[in-house]
Amino acid sequence: MINVRKLVPVVAGVLLSPLASAQDASDLAKQLANPIASLVSVPLQSNFDSNIGPGDDGDRYTLNVQPVIPFSLNEDWNLISRTILPVVDQSDIFPGAGSQSGLGDTVQSLFFSPVQPTANGWIWGAGPVFLLPTATDDLLGTEKWGLGPTAVALKQSGPWTVGGLANHIWSVAGDNDRDDVSQSFVQPFFTYTTAKAFSLTLTADSVYNWETKDWTIPVGVFAGQVFKLGRQIMQVGLGPRYYAESPDIGPEGWGARVNVVFLFPK
Template sequence: MKNKKIYHYIILTVLLLSVSMTYAQDAGSVGELAKKLANPVASLISVPIQTNSDFGIGELEGSRFTANVQPVLPIRLSDDLTLITRAVIPIISQQNVTGIGNTETGLSDVVLSGFFSPTPKAGGLIWGFGPAFLVPTATEDFLGTKKFGVGPTAVALKQTKGGITLGALVNQIWSVAGDSDRADVNQFFFQPFIVKNWPSGAGVSAVFEFTQNWEGNTTNLMFNPNVSGITSVGKQKVSFSVGPKFNLIAPSETRFDFGMRAQISFLFPKAP
Protein backbone atom coordinates (compact mmCIF):
# COMPACT_ATOMS: atom_id res chain seq x y z
CA MET A 1 0.00 0.00 0.00
CA LYS A 2 2.81 2.39 0.91
CA ASN A 3 4.58 1.75 -2.40
CA LYS A 4 1.38 2.45 -4.33
CA LYS A 5 1.07 5.83 -2.61
CA ILE A 6 4.66 6.64 -3.48
CA TYR A 7 4.12 5.72 -7.13
CA HIS A 8 0.99 7.88 -7.23
CA TYR A 9 2.95 10.88 -5.97
CA ILE A 10 5.75 10.29 -8.46
CA ILE A 11 3.21 10.26 -11.28
CA LEU A 12 1.63 13.42 -9.87
CA THR A 13 5.05 15.09 -9.79
CA VAL A 14 5.64 14.33 -13.47
CA LEU A 15 2.18 15.60 -14.44
CA LEU A 16 2.50 18.81 -12.44
CA LEU A 17 5.98 19.38 -13.84
CA SER A 18 4.67 19.06 -17.40
CA VAL A 19 1.77 21.40 -16.71
CA SER A 20 3.83 24.02 -14.87
CA MET A 21 6.55 24.09 -17.52
CA THR A 22 3.96 24.42 -20.28
CA TYR A 23 2.22 27.26 -18.47
CA ALA A 24 5.54 28.98 -17.80
CA GLN A 25 6.38 28.94 -21.51
CA ASP A 26 3.00 30.51 -22.31
CA ALA A 27 3.18 33.10 -19.57
CA GLY A 28 5.36 35.56 -21.45
CA SER A 29 7.83 37.85 -19.72
CA VAL A 30 7.59 36.70 -16.12
CA GLY A 31 11.29 36.24 -15.42
CA GLU A 32 11.43 39.28 -13.13
CA LEU A 33 8.44 38.00 -11.16
CA ALA A 34 10.13 34.61 -10.75
CA LYS A 35 13.25 36.40 -9.52
CA LYS A 36 11.22 38.26 -6.89
CA LEU A 37 9.55 35.03 -5.83
CA ALA A 38 12.97 33.49 -5.14
CA ASN A 39 13.72 36.39 -2.78
CA PRO A 40 12.05 36.01 0.66
CA VAL A 41 12.34 39.78 1.31
CA ALA A 42 11.21 41.07 -2.09
CA SER A 43 8.49 43.73 -2.28
CA LEU A 44 5.94 41.20 -3.49
CA ILE A 45 2.63 40.41 -1.85
CA SER A 46 2.04 36.67 -2.06
CA VAL A 47 -0.03 33.93 -0.48
CA PRO A 48 1.80 30.60 -0.79
CA ILE A 49 0.04 27.40 0.22
CA GLN A 50 2.65 24.70 0.71
CA THR A 51 1.61 21.06 1.14
CA ASN A 52 3.83 18.34 2.60
CA SER A 53 2.91 14.65 2.43
CA ASP A 54 5.09 12.29 4.47
CA PHE A 55 4.82 8.49 4.52
CA GLY A 56 6.37 5.76 6.63
CA ILE A 57 6.91 7.89 9.74
CA GLY A 58 8.64 6.17 12.64
CA GLU A 59 8.26 2.58 13.74
CA LEU A 60 4.48 2.68 13.23
CA GLU A 61 4.87 3.64 9.54
CA GLY A 62 2.52 6.58 10.04
CA SER A 63 1.58 9.32 7.59
CA ARG A 64 1.17 13.07 7.84
CA PHE A 65 -0.29 15.75 5.59
CA THR A 66 0.61 19.37 6.35
CA ALA A 67 -0.73 22.45 4.58
CA ASN A 68 1.26 25.59 5.42
CA VAL A 69 -0.55 28.82 4.57
CA GLN A 70 2.21 31.46 4.36
CA PRO A 71 0.99 34.98 3.54
CA VAL A 72 3.75 37.53 2.88
CA LEU A 73 3.09 41.27 3.12
CA PRO A 74 5.79 43.91 2.49
CA ILE A 75 5.30 47.27 4.24
CA ARG A 76 7.37 50.13 2.87
CA LEU A 77 8.64 52.16 5.83
CA SER A 78 10.79 54.58 3.81
CA ASP A 79 12.67 54.79 0.54
CA ASP A 80 15.51 52.90 2.21
CA LEU A 81 13.72 50.37 4.41
CA THR A 82 10.95 47.79 4.01
CA LEU A 83 9.36 45.55 6.63
CA ILE A 84 8.51 42.11 5.24
CA THR A 85 5.93 40.32 7.39
CA ARG A 86 5.41 36.60 7.04
CA ALA A 87 3.21 34.05 8.78
CA VAL A 88 3.43 30.26 8.65
CA ILE A 89 0.05 28.75 9.55
CA PRO A 90 0.23 24.92 9.59
CA ILE A 91 -2.84 22.71 9.24
CA ILE A 92 -2.01 19.05 9.96
CA SER A 93 -3.68 15.68 9.60
CA GLN A 94 -1.72 12.62 10.74
CA GLN A 95 -2.41 8.93 11.26
CA ASN A 96 -0.50 6.27 13.22
CA VAL A 97 2.15 8.75 14.35
CA THR A 98 1.41 8.97 18.08
CA GLY A 99 -0.02 5.45 18.35
CA ILE A 100 -1.61 2.66 16.34
CA GLY A 101 -5.00 3.81 15.09
CA ASN A 102 -4.53 7.36 16.40
CA THR A 103 -5.53 10.30 14.21
CA GLU A 104 -4.90 13.97 14.94
CA THR A 105 -6.22 16.74 12.73
CA GLY A 106 -6.18 20.48 13.28
CA LEU A 107 -4.19 23.66 13.47
CA SER A 108 -0.59 23.59 14.69
CA ASP A 109 1.45 26.44 16.20
CA VAL A 110 1.84 29.58 14.08
CA VAL A 111 5.20 31.26 13.46
CA LEU A 112 5.18 35.01 12.73
CA SER A 113 8.30 36.71 11.33
CA GLY A 114 9.24 40.27 10.47
CA PHE A 115 12.28 41.19 8.36
CA PHE A 116 13.56 44.77 8.27
CA SER A 117 15.25 44.89 4.88
CA PRO A 118 17.23 47.88 3.53
CA THR A 119 16.81 48.69 -0.14
CA PRO A 120 19.69 46.86 -1.86
CA LYS A 121 22.05 48.38 -4.36
CA ALA A 122 21.96 46.94 -7.87
CA GLY A 123 23.73 43.59 -7.78
CA GLY A 124 24.41 43.90 -4.06
CA LEU A 125 23.69 41.65 -1.12
CA ILE A 126 20.02 41.42 -0.16
CA TRP A 127 19.33 40.87 3.52
CA GLY A 128 16.78 41.28 6.27
CA PHE A 129 16.72 40.89 10.04
CA GLY A 130 14.01 40.94 12.69
CA PRO A 131 11.98 39.01 15.27
CA ALA A 132 10.23 35.66 15.04
CA PHE A 133 7.33 34.67 17.29
CA LEU A 134 5.92 31.24 18.13
CA VAL A 135 2.20 31.40 18.92
CA PRO A 136 0.56 28.32 20.57
CA THR A 137 -2.49 28.03 18.33
CA ALA A 138 -2.56 24.20 18.11
CA THR A 139 -6.01 22.69 18.45
CA GLU A 140 -4.69 19.29 19.63
CA ASP A 141 -2.02 18.48 22.23
CA PHE A 142 0.08 16.40 19.83
CA LEU A 143 0.10 19.13 17.17
CA GLY A 144 1.75 21.91 19.17
CA THR A 145 4.02 22.98 22.01
CA LYS A 146 1.59 25.00 24.20
CA LYS A 147 4.40 27.56 24.47
CA PHE A 148 4.85 31.18 23.46
CA GLY A 149 8.26 31.71 21.89
CA VAL A 150 10.41 34.51 20.54
CA GLY A 151 13.81 34.91 18.93
CA PRO A 152 15.76 36.46 16.06
CA THR A 153 15.41 35.63 12.38
CA ALA A 154 17.49 36.69 9.39
CA VAL A 155 17.82 36.10 5.67
CA ALA A 156 20.59 36.92 3.20
CA LEU A 157 20.86 36.21 -0.51
CA LYS A 158 22.59 37.14 -3.73
CA GLN A 159 20.97 37.22 -7.16
CA THR A 160 22.90 37.11 -10.44
CA LYS A 161 22.04 38.35 -13.91
CA GLY A 162 21.99 34.72 -15.01
CA GLY A 163 18.88 34.02 -12.96
CA ILE A 164 20.58 32.30 -10.02
CA THR A 165 19.59 33.05 -6.42
CA LEU A 166 21.78 31.76 -3.60
CA GLY A 167 20.89 32.42 0.01
CA ALA A 168 19.82 31.22 3.43
CA LEU A 169 17.18 31.87 6.08
CA VAL A 170 17.78 31.27 9.78
CA ASN A 171 15.94 31.62 13.08
CA GLN A 172 16.32 30.66 16.73
CA ILE A 173 13.27 30.49 18.99
CA TRP A 174 13.12 30.16 22.78
CA SER A 175 9.91 29.66 24.75
CA VAL A 176 9.14 32.47 27.20
CA ALA A 177 5.73 31.44 28.56
CA GLY A 178 3.10 28.73 28.33
CA ASP A 179 2.12 25.40 29.85
CA SER A 180 4.67 24.53 32.56
CA ASP A 181 3.94 20.82 32.09
CA ARG A 182 5.21 20.91 28.51
CA ALA A 183 8.85 20.87 27.41
CA ASP A 184 10.53 24.21 26.81
CA VAL A 185 11.21 25.29 23.23
CA ASN A 186 14.82 25.95 22.26
CA GLN A 187 15.06 25.38 18.52
CA PHE A 188 17.38 26.48 15.73
CA PHE A 189 16.33 26.45 12.06
CA PHE A 190 18.62 26.96 9.05
CA GLN A 191 17.43 26.86 5.43
CA PRO A 192 20.03 27.34 2.68
CA PHE A 193 18.67 27.44 -0.87
CA ILE A 194 19.73 27.83 -4.48
CA VAL A 195 17.32 28.69 -7.29
CA LYS A 196 17.77 28.90 -11.05
CA ASN A 197 15.08 30.79 -12.98
CA TRP A 198 14.65 31.27 -16.72
CA PRO A 199 13.01 34.26 -18.47
CA SER A 200 9.98 32.03 -19.18
CA GLY A 201 9.26 31.83 -15.44
CA ALA A 202 10.28 28.19 -15.17
CA GLY A 203 12.76 27.30 -12.45
CA VAL A 204 14.54 24.60 -10.50
CA SER A 205 15.72 24.82 -6.92
CA ALA A 206 17.36 22.88 -4.12
CA VAL A 207 16.47 23.52 -0.49
CA PHE A 208 17.98 22.09 2.68
CA GLU A 209 16.16 22.43 6.00
CA PHE A 210 18.23 21.88 9.14
CA THR A 211 16.47 21.87 12.52
CA GLN A 212 18.26 21.47 15.84
CA ASN A 213 16.14 20.93 18.94
CA TRP A 214 18.55 21.93 21.71
CA GLU A 215 16.07 20.99 24.44
CA GLY A 216 15.44 17.48 23.14
CA ASN A 217 18.93 17.08 21.64
CA THR A 218 17.58 15.98 18.25
CA THR A 219 18.74 16.89 14.75
CA ASN A 220 16.77 16.90 11.49
CA LEU A 221 18.08 17.53 7.99
CA MET A 222 15.75 17.43 5.00
CA PHE A 223 16.51 17.94 1.29
CA ASN A 224 13.88 19.16 -1.19
CA PRO A 225 14.70 19.58 -4.90
CA ASN A 226 11.82 21.00 -6.91
CA VAL A 227 10.71 22.45 -10.21
CA SER A 228 8.48 25.48 -10.65
CA GLY A 229 6.60 27.60 -13.14
CA ILE A 230 4.48 30.75 -13.29
CA THR A 231 1.23 31.22 -15.16
CA SER A 232 -1.90 33.36 -15.14
CA VAL A 233 -5.36 32.21 -14.14
CA GLY A 234 -7.45 34.99 -15.60
CA LYS A 235 -5.72 38.12 -14.31
CA GLN A 236 -4.26 36.33 -11.28
CA LYS A 237 -0.57 35.44 -11.41
CA VAL A 238 0.11 32.02 -9.89
CA SER A 239 3.29 30.06 -9.22
CA PHE A 240 3.46 26.26 -8.95
CA SER A 241 6.25 24.09 -7.59
CA VAL A 242 6.60 20.40 -6.78
CA GLY A 243 9.31 17.99 -5.72
CA PRO A 244 10.27 15.07 -3.46
CA LYS A 245 11.52 15.31 0.13
CA PHE A 246 14.41 13.27 1.51
CA ASN A 247 15.24 12.69 5.18
CA LEU A 248 19.02 12.89 5.46
CA ILE A 249 19.18 13.03 9.27
CA ALA A 250 16.30 12.42 11.69
CA PRO A 251 15.49 10.56 14.91
CA SER A 252 13.96 7.14 14.30
CA GLU A 253 10.62 8.18 15.80
CA THR A 254 10.13 11.08 13.35
CA ARG A 255 11.99 9.86 10.24
CA PHE A 256 9.82 9.34 7.16
CA ASP A 257 10.50 6.93 4.29
CA PHE A 258 9.23 9.19 1.53
CA GLY A 259 7.80 12.68 1.22
CA MET A 260 6.44 15.10 -1.35
CA ARG A 261 6.16 18.89 -1.31
CA ALA A 262 3.91 20.90 -3.62
CA GLN A 263 3.15 24.59 -3.49
CA ILE A 264 0.82 27.04 -5.16
CA SER A 265 1.45 30.76 -4.63
CA PHE A 266 -0.97 33.54 -5.47
CA LEU A 267 1.09 36.55 -6.53
CA PHE A 268 0.22 40.24 -6.35
CA PRO A 269 3.11 42.08 -8.06
CA LYS A 270 1.99 45.62 -7.21
CA ALA A 271 3.50 46.78 -3.93
CA PRO A 272 1.07 48.25 -1.38
Protein backbone atom coordinates in the same frame (compact mmCIF):
# COMPACT_ATOMS: atom_id res chain seq x y z
CA MET B 1 -23.88 24.63 -33.36
CA ILE B 2 -20.81 25.29 -31.23
CA ASN B 3 -17.59 23.82 -32.59
CA VAL B 4 -16.05 22.32 -29.42
CA ARG B 5 -12.71 21.64 -31.11
CA LYS B 6 -12.33 25.35 -31.93
CA LEU B 7 -13.66 26.50 -28.56
CA VAL B 8 -11.18 24.53 -26.40
CA PRO B 9 -8.01 26.39 -27.47
CA VAL B 10 -9.84 29.74 -27.14
CA VAL B 11 -10.90 28.95 -23.55
CA ALA B 12 -7.43 27.66 -22.71
CA GLY B 13 -5.91 30.82 -24.11
CA VAL B 14 -8.11 32.95 -21.84
CA LEU B 15 -7.54 30.89 -18.68
CA LEU B 16 -3.82 30.32 -19.19
CA SER B 17 -3.00 33.68 -20.71
CA PRO B 18 0.63 34.79 -20.67
CA LEU B 19 1.87 37.77 -18.69
CA ALA B 20 2.63 41.04 -20.45
CA SER B 21 6.01 39.61 -21.38
CA ALA B 22 8.24 36.66 -20.65
CA GLN B 23 10.54 39.07 -18.83
CA ASP B 24 7.72 40.07 -16.47
CA ALA B 25 7.12 36.42 -15.59
CA SER B 26 10.82 35.73 -15.15
CA ASP B 27 11.20 38.77 -12.87
CA LEU B 28 8.31 37.54 -10.71
CA ALA B 29 9.86 34.06 -10.51
CA LYS B 30 13.14 35.62 -9.33
CA GLN B 31 11.27 37.69 -6.74
CA LEU B 32 9.66 34.51 -5.42
CA ALA B 33 13.15 33.04 -4.97
CA ASN B 34 13.84 35.97 -2.60
CA PRO B 35 12.10 35.42 0.78
CA ILE B 36 12.06 39.16 1.51
CA ALA B 37 11.12 40.54 -1.89
CA SER B 38 8.69 43.49 -1.87
CA LEU B 39 5.94 41.32 -3.33
CA VAL B 40 2.60 40.32 -1.80
CA SER B 41 2.16 36.57 -2.15
CA VAL B 42 0.12 33.78 -0.57
CA PRO B 43 1.86 30.40 -0.84
CA LEU B 44 -0.13 27.26 -0.04
CA GLN B 45 2.54 24.65 0.61
CA SER B 46 1.47 20.98 0.87
CA ASN B 47 3.91 18.53 2.47
CA PHE B 48 3.46 14.77 2.56
CA ASP B 49 5.53 12.75 5.07
CA SER B 50 5.48 9.13 6.20
CA ASN B 51 7.31 6.54 8.32
CA ILE B 52 6.70 8.62 11.46
CA GLY B 53 7.00 7.25 15.00
CA PRO B 54 8.92 4.43 16.68
CA GLY B 55 7.22 1.84 14.48
CA ASP B 56 7.36 3.93 11.27
CA ASP B 57 3.57 3.60 11.06
CA GLY B 58 2.62 7.27 11.02
CA ASP B 59 1.68 9.60 8.17
CA ARG B 60 1.29 13.37 8.09
CA TYR B 61 -0.09 15.90 5.62
CA THR B 62 0.73 19.54 6.36
CA LEU B 63 -0.71 22.49 4.48
CA ASN B 64 1.33 25.58 5.33
CA VAL B 65 -0.56 28.80 4.65
CA GLN B 66 2.27 31.34 4.26
CA PRO B 67 1.19 34.91 3.42
CA VAL B 68 4.05 37.33 2.73
CA ILE B 69 3.19 41.02 3.09
CA PRO B 70 5.74 43.83 2.58
CA PHE B 71 5.36 47.28 4.17
CA SER B 72 7.30 50.34 3.08
CA LEU B 73 8.65 52.10 6.20
CA ASN B 74 10.44 54.86 4.30
CA GLU B 75 12.51 55.30 1.14
CA ASP B 76 15.33 53.22 2.62
CA TRP B 77 13.66 50.40 4.58
CA ASN B 78 10.95 47.77 4.15
CA LEU B 79 9.30 45.56 6.75
CA ILE B 80 8.47 42.08 5.44
CA SER B 81 5.90 40.00 7.34
CA ARG B 82 6.12 36.23 6.76
CA THR B 83 3.55 34.00 8.48
CA ILE B 84 3.44 30.20 8.58
CA LEU B 85 0.13 28.73 9.74
CA PRO B 86 0.10 24.91 9.44
CA VAL B 87 -3.07 22.90 8.86
CA VAL B 88 -2.27 19.31 9.77
CA ASP B 89 -3.83 15.89 9.26
CA GLN B 90 -1.88 13.02 10.82
CA SER B 91 -2.37 9.47 12.03
CA ASP B 92 -0.51 6.84 14.06
CA ILE B 93 2.46 9.06 14.90
CA PHE B 94 3.01 6.78 17.90
CA PRO B 95 1.21 3.62 19.09
CA GLY B 96 -2.31 4.40 20.25
CA ALA B 97 -2.21 8.02 19.10
CA GLY B 98 -5.01 7.65 16.56
CA SER B 99 -5.68 10.53 14.17
CA GLN B 100 -5.61 14.30 14.60
CA SER B 101 -6.66 17.11 12.29
CA GLY B 102 -6.52 20.84 12.85
CA LEU B 103 -4.24 23.83 13.18
CA GLY B 104 -0.63 23.66 14.32
CA ASP B 105 1.43 26.41 15.97
CA THR B 106 1.95 29.63 14.02
CA VAL B 107 5.41 31.03 13.30
CA GLN B 108 5.44 34.78 12.62
CA SER B 109 8.61 36.43 11.28
CA LEU B 110 9.29 40.14 10.73
CA PHE B 111 12.27 41.20 8.61
CA PHE B 112 13.58 44.76 8.50
CA SER B 113 15.28 44.96 5.10
CA PRO B 114 17.03 47.76 3.17
CA VAL B 115 15.25 48.71 -0.04
CA GLN B 116 18.50 48.58 -2.01
CA PRO B 117 21.06 45.74 -2.01
CA THR B 118 24.51 46.38 -0.59
CA ALA B 119 27.37 47.59 -2.81
CA ASN B 120 28.36 43.94 -3.25
CA GLY B 121 24.85 42.94 -4.32
CA TRP B 122 23.72 41.28 -1.09
CA ILE B 123 20.06 41.42 -0.09
CA TRP B 124 19.45 40.98 3.63
CA GLY B 125 16.93 41.33 6.38
CA ALA B 126 16.72 40.66 10.11
CA GLY B 127 14.21 40.92 12.93
CA PRO B 128 12.19 38.95 15.46
CA VAL B 129 10.39 35.63 15.10
CA PHE B 130 7.47 34.55 17.28
CA LEU B 131 5.95 31.15 18.11
CA LEU B 132 2.20 31.37 18.74
CA PRO B 133 0.38 28.38 20.35
CA THR B 134 -2.50 28.20 17.87
CA ALA B 135 -2.66 24.38 17.73
CA THR B 136 -6.14 22.94 18.12
CA ASP B 137 -4.90 19.59 19.51
CA ASP B 138 -2.22 18.67 22.07
CA LEU B 139 -0.45 16.50 19.50
CA LEU B 140 -0.34 19.26 16.87
CA GLY B 141 1.58 21.89 18.85
CA THR B 142 3.84 22.78 21.75
CA GLU B 143 1.38 24.79 23.92
CA LYS B 144 4.24 27.29 24.31
CA TRP B 145 4.79 30.93 23.46
CA GLY B 146 8.20 31.57 21.96
CA LEU B 147 10.42 34.22 20.43
CA GLY B 148 13.89 34.75 19.06
CA PRO B 149 15.90 36.31 16.23
CA THR B 150 15.67 35.63 12.51
CA ALA B 151 17.78 36.71 9.53
CA VAL B 152 18.12 36.09 5.81
CA ALA B 153 20.83 36.93 3.28
CA LEU B 154 20.98 36.19 -0.44
CA LYS B 155 22.56 37.25 -3.69
CA GLN B 156 20.98 37.24 -7.14
CA SER B 157 23.26 37.09 -10.16
CA GLY B 158 21.89 36.36 -13.62
CA PRO B 159 19.56 33.35 -13.33
CA TRP B 160 20.94 32.32 -9.92
CA THR B 161 19.62 33.05 -6.43
CA VAL B 162 21.83 31.76 -3.61
CA GLY B 163 21.29 32.40 0.08
CA GLY B 164 20.03 31.21 3.42
CA LEU B 165 17.43 31.92 6.09
CA ALA B 166 17.81 31.12 9.79
CA ASN B 167 16.04 31.64 13.08
CA HIS B 168 16.12 30.44 16.67
CA ILE B 169 13.11 30.17 18.96
CA TRP B 170 13.08 29.83 22.74
CA SER B 171 9.88 29.20 24.66
CA VAL B 172 9.11 32.00 27.15
CA ALA B 173 5.66 31.04 28.48
CA GLY B 174 2.99 28.39 28.22
CA ASP B 175 2.01 25.04 29.74
CA ASN B 176 4.62 24.11 32.37
CA ASP B 177 3.86 20.43 31.84
CA ARG B 178 5.04 20.59 28.24
CA ASP B 179 8.67 20.41 27.11
CA ASP B 180 10.51 23.69 26.65
CA VAL B 181 11.25 24.85 23.11
CA SER B 182 14.78 25.67 21.98
CA GLN B 183 15.24 25.04 18.29
CA SER B 184 17.18 26.46 15.37
CA PHE B 185 15.92 26.57 11.81
CA VAL B 186 18.47 26.78 8.98
CA GLN B 187 17.39 26.91 5.32
CA PRO B 188 20.04 27.19 2.61
CA PHE B 189 18.55 27.65 -0.88
CA PHE B 190 19.82 27.60 -4.44
CA THR B 191 17.45 28.57 -7.27
CA TYR B 192 17.97 28.70 -11.03
CA THR B 193 15.35 30.72 -12.95
CA THR B 194 15.02 30.61 -16.74
CA ALA B 195 13.89 33.40 -19.07
CA LYS B 196 10.51 31.59 -19.36
CA ALA B 197 9.85 31.83 -15.59
CA PHE B 198 10.67 28.19 -14.85
CA SER B 199 12.54 27.71 -11.56
CA LEU B 200 14.48 24.81 -10.09
CA THR B 201 15.27 25.01 -6.37
CA LEU B 202 17.47 22.93 -4.08
CA THR B 203 16.84 23.50 -0.37
CA ALA B 204 16.99 21.86 3.05
CA ASP B 205 14.53 23.03 5.76
CA SER B 206 16.82 21.93 8.60
CA VAL B 207 15.79 22.06 12.28
CA TYR B 208 18.03 21.40 15.28
CA ASN B 209 16.28 20.68 18.59
CA TRP B 210 18.61 21.78 21.39
CA GLU B 211 16.48 20.02 24.01
CA THR B 212 16.74 16.56 22.43
CA LYS B 213 19.99 17.17 20.48
CA ASP B 214 18.38 15.99 17.23
CA TRP B 215 18.56 17.20 13.61
CA THR B 216 15.70 17.00 11.13
CA ILE B 217 17.04 17.59 7.61
CA PRO B 218 14.70 17.09 4.63
CA VAL B 219 16.53 17.84 1.38
CA GLY B 220 14.23 18.83 -1.48
CA VAL B 221 14.41 19.60 -5.19
CA PHE B 222 11.42 21.56 -6.51
CA ALA B 223 10.42 22.74 -9.98
CA GLY B 224 8.06 25.69 -10.40
CA GLN B 225 6.43 27.70 -13.19
CA VAL B 226 4.89 31.18 -13.11
CA PHE B 227 1.81 31.66 -15.31
CA LYS B 228 -1.50 33.48 -15.44
CA LEU B 229 -4.84 31.78 -14.78
CA GLY B 230 -7.51 34.20 -15.94
CA ARG B 231 -6.49 37.42 -14.19
CA GLN B 232 -4.63 35.69 -11.37
CA ILE B 233 -0.84 35.41 -11.56
CA MET B 234 0.44 32.32 -9.79
CA GLN B 235 3.23 29.81 -9.51
CA VAL B 236 2.78 26.06 -9.21
CA GLY B 237 5.66 23.86 -8.12
CA LEU B 238 6.33 20.38 -6.87
CA GLY B 239 9.11 17.96 -6.11
CA PRO B 240 10.43 15.22 -3.81
CA ARG B 241 12.00 15.53 -0.37
CA TYR B 242 14.35 13.04 1.28
CA TYR B 243 15.05 12.97 5.01
CA ALA B 244 18.82 12.86 5.21
CA GLU B 245 18.55 13.03 9.01
CA SER B 246 15.67 12.82 11.49
CA PRO B 247 15.06 11.72 15.10
CA ASP B 248 13.82 8.20 15.81
CA ILE B 249 10.22 9.39 16.04
CA GLY B 250 10.43 11.76 13.05
CA PRO B 251 9.62 11.21 9.37
CA GLU B 252 11.96 9.00 7.39
CA GLY B 253 12.71 8.28 3.74
CA TRP B 254 10.94 10.06 0.92
CA GLY B 255 8.28 12.74 1.08
CA ALA B 256 6.83 15.22 -1.39
CA ARG B 257 5.85 18.88 -1.67
CA VAL B 258 3.31 20.66 -3.86
CA ASN B 259 3.33 24.46 -3.75
CA VAL B 260 0.71 26.85 -5.16
CA VAL B 261 1.54 30.55 -4.83
CA PHE B 262 -0.88 33.38 -5.56
CA LEU B 263 0.95 36.58 -6.57
CA PHE B 264 -0.25 40.16 -6.22
CA PRO B 265 2.41 42.39 -7.83
CA LYS B 266 2.04 46.16 -7.54
